[in-house]
Amino acid sequence: MARRKKIYEGKAKVLYEGPEPGTIVQYFKDDATAFNAQKKDVIEGKGVLNNMLSEYFMSGLNQIGVPTHFIKRLNMREQLVRQCEIIPLEVIVRNYAAGTMSKRLGIDEGTQLPRPIVEYCYKDDSLGDPLVTEEHIAAFGWASQQDMEDILSLALRVNDFMSGIMMAVGIRLVDFKIEIGRVFDGDFQRLIVADEISPDSCRLWDIETGQKLDKDVFRRDLGSLTDAYTEVARRLGVMPKNSTPVTKPTLIN
Amino acid sequence: MARRKKIYEGKAKVLYEGPEPGTIVQYFKDDATAFNAQKKDVIEGKGVLNNMLSEYFMSGLNQIGVPTHFIKRLNMREQLVRQCEIIPLEVIVRNYAAGTMSKRLGIDEGTQLPRPIVEYCYKDDSLGDPLVTEEHIAAFGWASQQDMEDILSLALRVNDFMSGIMMAVGIRLVDFKIEIGRVFDGDFQRLIVADEISPDSCRLWDIETGQKLDKDVFRRDLGSLTDAYTEVARRLGVMPKNSTPVTKPTLIN
Ligand SMILES: Nc1ncnc2c1ncn2[C@@H]1O[C@H](COP(=O)(O)OP(=O)(O)O)[C@@H](O)[C@H]1O
Ligand SMILES: Nc1ncnc2c1ncn2[C@@H]1O[C@H](COP(=O)(O)OP(=O)(O)O)[C@@H](O)[C@H]1O
Ligand SMILES: [Mg+2]
Ligand SMILES: [Mg+2]
Numbered sequence: 206m207a208r209r210k211k212i213y214e215g216k217a218k219v220l221y222e223g224p225e226p227g228t229i230v231q232y233f234k235d236d237a238t239a240f241n242a243q244k245k246d247v248i249e250g251k252g253v254l255n256n257m258l259s260e261y262f263m264s265g266l267n268q269i270g271v272p273t274h275f276i277k278r279l280n281m282r283e284q285l286v287r288q289c290e291i292i293p294l295e296v297i298v299r300n301y302a303a304g305t306m307s308k309r310l311g312i313d314e315g316t317q318l319p320r321p322i323v324e325y326c327y328k329d330d331s332l333g334d335p336l337v338t339e340e341h342i343a344a345f346g347w348a349s350q351q352d353m354e355d356i357l358s359l360a361l362r363v364n365d366f367m368s369g370i371m372m373a374v375g376i377r378l379v380d381f382k383i384e385i386g387r388v389f390d391g392d393f394q395r396l397i398v399a400d401e402i403s404p405d406s407c408r409l410w411d412i413e414t415g416q417k418l419d420k421d422v423f424r425r426d427l428g429s430l431t432d433a434y435t436e437v438a439r440r441l442g443v444m445p446k447n448s449t450p451v452t453k454p455t456l457i458n
Numbered sequence: 459m460a461r462r463k464k465i466y467e468g469k470a471k472v473l474y475e476g477p478e479p480g481t482i483v484q485y486f487k488d489d490a491t492a493f494n495a496q497k498k499d500v501i502e503g504k505g506v507l508n509n510m511l512s513e514y515f516m517s518g519l520n521q522i523g524v525p526t527h528f529i530k531r532l533n534m535r536e537q538l539v540r541q542c543e544i545i546p547l548e549v550i551v552r553n554y555a556a557g558t559m560s561k562r563l564g565i566d567e568g569t570q571l572p573r574p575i576v577e578y579c580y581k582d583d584s585l586g587d588p589l590v591t592e593e594h595i596a597a598f599g600w601a602s603q604q605d606m607e608d609i610l611s612l613a614l615r616v617n618d619f620m621s622g623i624m625m626a627v628g629i630r631l632v633d634f635k636i637e638i639g640r641v642f643d644g645d646f647q648r649l650i651v652a653d654e655i656s657p658d659s660c661r662l663w664d665i666e667t668g669q670k671l672d673k674d675v676f677r678r679d680l681g682s683l684t685d686a687y688t689e690v691a692r693r694l695g696v697m698p699k700n701s702t703p704v705t706k707p708t709l710i711n
Pocket of ligand 1: 213214215216217218219220229274286287288289290291384386399400401
């Protein structure tokens with residue numbers, strides 16, 4: 206494989222320059238972090254599962270006309286995506302209270318919300334991704350009024366679609382986070398869903414048992430994260446075709 | 459069971475007065491009709507399957523905040539629903555060309571449409587449910603401009619959710635039809651999804667094999683309709699708990 210230029214290494218992924226201008230390669234690492242990277246570990250196979258699952262959700266969204274950055278999966282750990290200008294917001298959609306919302310507002314985890322609530326956090330690890338309002342977003346120019354409308358409608362469409370997927374396999378979509386990017390078609394800008402959609406970025410609870418099938422398993426030490434993500438992949442029929450247990454490559458040299 | 463007043467008998471269902479004012483009981487018959495009832499048959503078990511499946515989809519829609527008439531399932535063939543004033547339109551959402559759209563516009567069945575297309579047909583069996591435009595709808599006062607906006611957004615939300623459900627179980631949602639009803643909360647009117655959502659009102663193709671799992675099996679004599687609907691129910695985990703084959707009640711007297 207030709208040597209590619211690394212553009213960015215984040216907590217869960219590495220970005221490389223893609224083969225065509227305007228494309229990048231997303232490499233999914235096995236690194237797991239939580240609480241703004243205060244808790245860290247390497248979870249064998251996580252990257253492969255998230256790569257496959259993000260492909261599954263993003264290609265499904267493309268199919269129904271919700272534009273995403275996803276172009277195609279390249280191999281077990283990498284996917285080709287459209288490069289975009291990431292809007293520095295974590296867009297969170299919540300159907301049930303959990304996590305920081307439960308803590309901040311004193312609502313028991315699992316309480317159904319009166320309607321889906323969309324929250325925005327300013328994406329800045331050094332600040333701990335603080336919650337912001339549309340006032341902040343407008344005042345600091347992170348997104349225009351039109352952008353905000355488009356982001357809201359993208360977020361709600363992703364929620365409807367993901368809720369359907371999850372319901373069909375006996376999972377409750379408690380909440381999820383997406384990132385949105387700008388792409389330019391000539392003079393026009395459009396917004397697309399970027400980054401990843403995976404059990405790292407969703408809260409997924411088994412409808413019957415309440416069992417957590419998402420990153421909270423790692424955050425709260427509830428067992429094997431790979432087992433949880435594998436269960437999601439299994440229910441969706443998303444499994445590495447070559448379904449031997451995912452192990453580290455053997456170093457040869 | 460107390461004797462209930464029959465309100466209406468249609469091609470696939472019977473409506474009875476419900477226990478509370480503003481409610482009705484929908485009884486799902488085994489009758490199958492096609493081509494405006496020129497083709498007819500009784501398909502043992504169809505009513506039970508459609509009752510269960512319509513419950514599954516409608517209660518999922520209620521969950522995600524798409525309002526529907528569904529209140530609760532009463533038994534294998536009946537569900538309690540909120541009575542509404544049905545808008546006399548069949549609202550059709552198409553993701554792939556099929557059926558009458560393919561015939562009318564000369565597009566091969568299975569061709570993916572550039573985006574979901576919403577069509578309206580005037581619900582009148584004696585006219586064969588003719589396609590109408592928003593001009594007709596406005597001119598004849600079947601729905602106001604605001605109604606039309608609400609209908610469009612309901613239809614697209616149902617499409618996103620149903621597309622997710624179907625994708626998760628390996629089924630392509632080709633198209634579907636819904637009916638919309640008006641309910642009054644004091645002085646306010648709201649629109650809700652009514653009638654049924656079932657393989658009678660959707661086109662469902664297996665993603666891998668293209669096998670039809672919907673009423674086209676009956677329309678086109680492609681095999682057992684009950685087997686097709688049972689397969690949809692099985693994939694969704696929607697099966698009569700008492701899963702013995704559904705047979706006619708034995709008449710005792
Ligand atoms: N299509 C894209 N174009 C450009 N940047 C992207 C795209 N998709 C995701 N990104 C960015 O790539 C990085 C993904 O790596 P990740 O390990 O998640 O980083 P972080 O630790 O910053 O969250 C994120 O900063 C994300 O905003
Ligand atoms: N919630 C509701 N309130 C009142 N009428 C309803 C409701 N849901 C469905 N309907 C009507 O009940 C009838 C259902 O029976 P069906 O056998 O499908 O009739 P049809 O042969 O007219 O299509 C339809 O006419 C439909 O418009
Ligand atoms: Mg990230
Ligand atoms: Mg009908």
